[in-house]
Amino acid sequence: MIHEPSYIALSKSGKLRETANRLLKNLESCTLCPRQCKVNRLKGEMGICKTGRYASVSSVHAHFGEEPPLVGFNGSGTVFITSCSLMCNFCQNYEVSHLGEGQEVPPVEFAAHILSLQWAGCHNINFVTPTHVIPQIVEAVAIAVEQGLNIPLVYNSSGYDNPETLGLIQGIFDIYMPDLKFFNPELSAETCNAPDYADWAKNTLREMYRQVGDLQVDEQEIAYRGLIVRHLVLPGQLSDTQNILTFIAEEISPLTYTNLMPQFRPCGAVSKHPVLGRRLTKQEFEQAQGYARSLGLRLAE
Ligand code: SF4
Known part of the structure; x- marks a missing residue:
């Protein structure tokens, strides 16, 4: 059975281009993300994400390290967007998110990158860090x-x-894959200058789930719609992890496809941090997994 992506109908009705234009208008006084910078990006002013009218992209390729329902047989077609509006000081992609590594892509070129992934056989187009360039993505997708x-x-x-x-x-x-990083406001203030992270992220997940529901896969176990939530388990933060998992199970859905990630590395500014300046232990990760299982969440393998 073929599952047609929902944007096809929007394109046929002309609403995809309409939405792109409406979103581009927002760049005149940008409130796309919780930072609410209100700068005029169309005139070259830049807010926290340091991105103007056009998106920049650092790499475009089939990725085989993503969640199995996205990778399938031919990979997830990943577009790594340059810069970020959150900018955690422990970011594992510091050069791209903080230092702006990448090339600016006008809309037609951006659309060509997207299509190249489909022609390569990828199962989806996976926009990594899309928040600050939603208008540019929708504009390129419409083309x-x-x-x-x-x-x-x-x-x-x-x-x-x-x-x-x-x-x-x-x-x-059709597929939303947000992180849920931390609920502790002191930690999000210290690492990302975002004490309000938890409030925005909770409402973000509610809205995403409202739009797409639980993850759905086809007869080959490849995802075509739904929500995937990622949580990078941080050292010494088990109670925060438990609060996050409880929220997912009780306020989003107990069937949420959840990827608990153990690969935290204490890089950058947190390398000497009293709590975050070490790797996660095996025992900490197993405790997090055990808690998620006790809630009945659908864990990524
Ligand atoms: S997208 Fe960028 S400019 Fe717009 S509000 Fe967010 S950080 Fe500020």
Whole structure:
């Protein structure tokens, strides 16, 4: 059975281009994300994400390290966007998110990158860190759909999104894959200058789930719609992890496809941090997994 991505209908009705134009207008006084910088990006002013009118991309390739329902047989078609609006000081992709490694891509070139992944056989287009360039992505997707794009789009974000902006893109992304990083406001203030991370991320997940529901896979176990939540388990933060997992199970859905990640590395500014300046222990990770299982969550293998 073929599952047609929902953006196809939006494209046919002309609403995809309409949405792109509406989102681009927002760049005149940018409130796309919780930072609410209100700078005029169309005139070259830049806010926290240091991105103007056009998106920049650091790499475009089939990725085989993502969650199995995204990777399938031919990989997840990953587009790594340059810069970020959250900018954690322990970021594992520091050069891309903080230092701006990448090339600016006008819309037609951006659309060509997207299509190249589909022609390479990838199962989806996976936009990594899309929050600050949603208008540019939708603009490029509108062009790509007219040239044959027909695989699902994945919105792979930090979870620090603006639900109002997400409401505008309803029907464009069939798969949402946010992080849920921390609920402890002191930790999010210290590491990302975002004491309000938890409040925004909770509402972000509610909106994403409202739009796409639980993860659905086809007869080959490849995802075509739904929510995937990622949580990087941090050293010494088990109670925060437990609060996060409880929230997912009780306030989103106990069937949420959840990827607990053990690969935290104490790089950058946290290398000498009293709590975060070490790797996660095996025991800590097993405790997090055990807790998630006790809640009945659907854990990524
Ligand atoms: S997208 Fe960038 S400029 Fe816009 S509000 Fe967020 S950080 Fe500020």
